[in-house]
Amino acid sequence: MSGETASIGLFKGLEPDVAAELLRQAQRRTVRADEVLFAAGQPARTVHVLAAGAAKLVQATPKGARVIVKYVRPGEVFGSPALLDRFYPVDAVAVTDSVELRWPSELVRTFIDRHPRVALNVIQDLEERLREMEGRLRDLSNEPVEQRLARAILKLVETFGQEAPEGIEIPFAVSRQDLADLIGSTLPTVSRTLRTWETQRQIRRLRLRLVIADVEAVARVLYEDGAPETKPRRSHRRTARR
Amino acid sequence: MSGETASIGLFKGLEPDVAAELLRQAQRRTVRADEVLFAAGQPARTVHVLAAGAAKLVQATPKGARVIVKYVRPGEVFGSPALLDRFYPVDAVAVTDSVELRWPSELVRTFIDRHPRVALNVIQDLEERLREMEGRLRDLSNEPVEQRLARAILKLVETFGQEAPEGIEIPFAVSRQDLADLIGSTLPTVSRTLRTWETQRQIRRLRLRLVIADVEAVARVLYEDGAPETKPRRSHRRTARR
DNA sequence: CGCCGAGTTGATCAGGCTCAACAAATGTGG
DNA sequence: CCACATTTGTTGAGCCTGATCAACTCGGCG
Secondary structure, three states: OHHHHHOOHHHOOOOHHHHHHHHHHOEEEEEOOOOEEEOOOOEOOEEEEEEEOOEEEEEEOOOOOEEEEEEEOOOOEEOHHHHHOOEOOOEEEEOOOEEEEEEEHHHHHHHHHHOOHHHHHHHHHHHHHHHHHHHHHHHHHHOOHHHHHHHHHHHHHHHHOEEEOOEEEOOOOOOHHHHHHHHOOOHHHHHHHHHHHHHOOOOOOOOOOOEEOOHHHHHHHHHHOOOOOOOOOOEEEOOOOO | OHHHHHOOHHHOOOOHHHHHHHHHHOEEEEEOOOOEEEOOOOEOOEEEEEEEOOEEEEEEOOOOOEEEEEEEOOOOEEOHHHHHOOEOOOEEEEOOOEEEEEEEHHHHHHHHHHOOHHHHHHHHHHHHHHHHHHHHHHHHHHOOHHHHHHHHHHHHHHHHOEEEOOEEEEEEEOOHHHHHHHHOOOHHHHHHHHHHHHHOOOOOOOOOEEEEOOHHHHHHHHHHOOOOOOOOOOEEEOOOOO
């Protein structure tokens, strides 16, 4: 259990006994893949930390499109809008069997009063997320699908990647649609791009469970770019009818 | 001066004398339009609050593209990475003559220890920004240029808009390029879109200083959309050589 | 008055979205 | 254990949005 707390950012810099107390007050909840941890629009009454497993934060637009805002890894805080008594802005869904810790928001606030370090830890997580979002915004504005896809996969690899016989494996289901929602593209385009990587480059293989054989080859996509001279790209759009 | 502090989120919920103390310890700095408040890559040693004026946070990509991450309005915290002794991830540039307050990061941290409410106020600002970024990510993934532009302008209007004889005015220079960098598009496309609005719709007029005659007409762009049936859009890209 | 930055406008064209039909893999019930 | 339904992924064809390139206009300004 202490091993578990070691990696939780929220506890960083706390006296061991203080961390233990905070942990004691947590509600522990075990969930299975695809279970919903909280839903967008609900009043946010608890602050969450993922103790084990993985989860995704998803925003569904009114018109049916989905955006995966983030994959949450163990140790990360999520649902922090609760601190301000807001509503959850996204759905949180477990992607593997997972364990989460929850604290009622008032409890966290009073805890912060006694141990402001906890607030700083929350700030750190938020800053990190903000940086990540800034990066994604930048990529979405300037990079073509192929590079965005490479980046997304590399990020998954370094966050969740596990050694496997055939390469690095992402230890939970990631569909083509998920990847598309992650990079602002579409399922067919993602499918085609992955197939290209499979055949042309010595990169490898796929099947609802992602396995990346040659991580460096994927990383190379970001630099090579096919052409000697590179330059920013911009987006196109189109309109459509249902 | 007390009037000035009233609108500063960082001071919210503090005893008046505590807020006064914090304010007293601030370094006050007056800058003129286009002056750089801090630059990306610099070690972040001070936390900033905009007291008056307006500023933009800009990220320049290695390849020359720019992204405007945010327009900062009076009362908002920026440069908060300083709390964690990081590097500023963006350039902060004044867009009008402005006044900023600065605190060395250690000072803020010790202040937080005594008055954790300050940390909560920072968290609130960060949460808000995160929500905003999530929204932009969603739009960039699913909406065509025209709607993104409408949204960006509406946001500017409600954040900075001032009554003017010919409509609502944005009280600082916003170039076509700025708008493009804000919505992930290009100068020519923004120019064309605005011209269309000027002629076809009864929306009005432009000139390095943005003046929106009919705000509601712009808002209508988000709904009408031209076609009766709507549906998510997706992006296109292209490659290019310098 | 010529230069310079900002904006306009036209022509071109391709990235990647949309539509759609099919294949593969998984699940379900009988 | 097989037939069918469902979910997920593949692949082809067409075509639209918006990026790119480029020439030109307009206001300021030194």
